[in-house]
Amino acid sequence: DAGITQSPRHKVTETGTPVTLRCHQTExxxxxxxxxxxxxxxxxxxxxxxxxxxxxxxxxxxGYSVSRSKTEDFLLTLESATSSQTSVYFCAIKKGLDTxxxxxxxxxxxxx
Amino acid sequence: AQSVSQHNHHVILSEAASLELGCNYxxxxxxxxxxxxxxxxxxxxxxxxxxxxxxLVKGIKGFEAEFIKSKFSFNLRKPxxxxxxxAEYFCAVKKGAGSYQLTFxxxxxxxxxx
Numbered sequence: 345d346a347g348i349t350q351s352p353r354h355k356v357t358e359t360g361t362p363v364t365l366r367c368h369q370t371e372x373x374x375x376x377x378x379x380x381x382x383x384x385x386x387x388x389x390x391x392x393x394x395x396x397x398x399x400x401x402x403x404x405x406x407g408y409s410v411s412r413s414k415t416e417d418f419l420l421t422l423e424s425a426t427s428s429q430t431s432v433y434f435c436a437i438k439k440g441l442d443t444x445x446x447x448x449x450x451x452x453x454x455x456x
Numbered sequence: 457a458q459s460v461s462q463h464n465h466h467v468i469l470s471e472a473a474s475l476e477l478g479c480n481y482x483x484x485x486x487x488x489x490x491x492x493x494x495x496x497x498x499x500x501x502x503x504x505x506x507x508x509x510x511x512l513v514k515g516i517k518g519f520e521a522e523f524i525k526s527k528f529s530f531n532l533r534k535p536x537x538x539x540x541x542x543a544e545y546f547c548a549v550k551k552g553a554g555s556y557q558l559t560f561x562x563x564x565x566x567x568x569x570x
Contacts, residue, residue, distance in 0.1 A: 375556065386462075386546060386562035387500075394556055402557065434499065436558075442488060442507060442550075445558055447500040 347371045348448035350435050356454045363422040365451050367435030369415075375438040376418040377445065378402075378410065380431040387434065393418055425455045460549050462561035469537050470569050477532040477564050479547030486552030489530040491521055494563075495543045503545075506530065517541070542568045 504515025
């Protein structure tokens with residue numbers, strides 16, 4: 345496995361509460377990504393980072409924010425969780441632009 | 457916007473049958489292509505990748521894929537599947553130089569019957 349740790353692995357939260365998911369890597373890779381996986385939709389990119397404090401939006405960024413204050417950590421925050429954000433969230437890292445992505449184990453988030 | 461199409465949502469095969477999963481993409485320029493596999497309850501793992509060179513790419517566990525530029529396709533093949541190949545398979549595409557984003561297809565679920 346590529347030295348990626350996601351926490352928590354499972355979380356149940358109530359609608360309207362803020363939630364932060366953490367992705368931690370030990371590979372010193374520059375690029376980090378947050379995806380959500382939903383049945384029938386595959387993986388969709390939420391946000392990505394191309395360096396410390398350098399982030400950008402993906403295709404499904406509404407309702408999410410991210411921060412990357414150091415190379416090893418990429419945080420995903422749901423400002424006010426909604427039931428539509430119930431999903432499995434995967435973090436991925438890449439060493440370079442033209443290299444493969446390695447995925448974390450995922451976080452299963454349920455918003456009730 | 458770039459899109460990736462996987463035509464088969466669910467494929468059911470008997471052990472020893474041959475497999476071919478289709479993947480087409482919409483971007484016309486240089487691309488990097490990937491197939492990932494997700495076993496039940498696990499994260500995505502790389503099966504194989506194409507960046508340049510020989511369009512027939514061999515990956516792990518006996519899988520291979522062929523890049524056909526004229527057809528914008530990158531189909532995954534295996535001559536003889538095993539029960540342990542039961543998983544979901546995702547095709548992914550990244551535009552060539554300078555792009556950060558990796559776009560995934562919706563996935564194909566493969567069920568192999570013993």
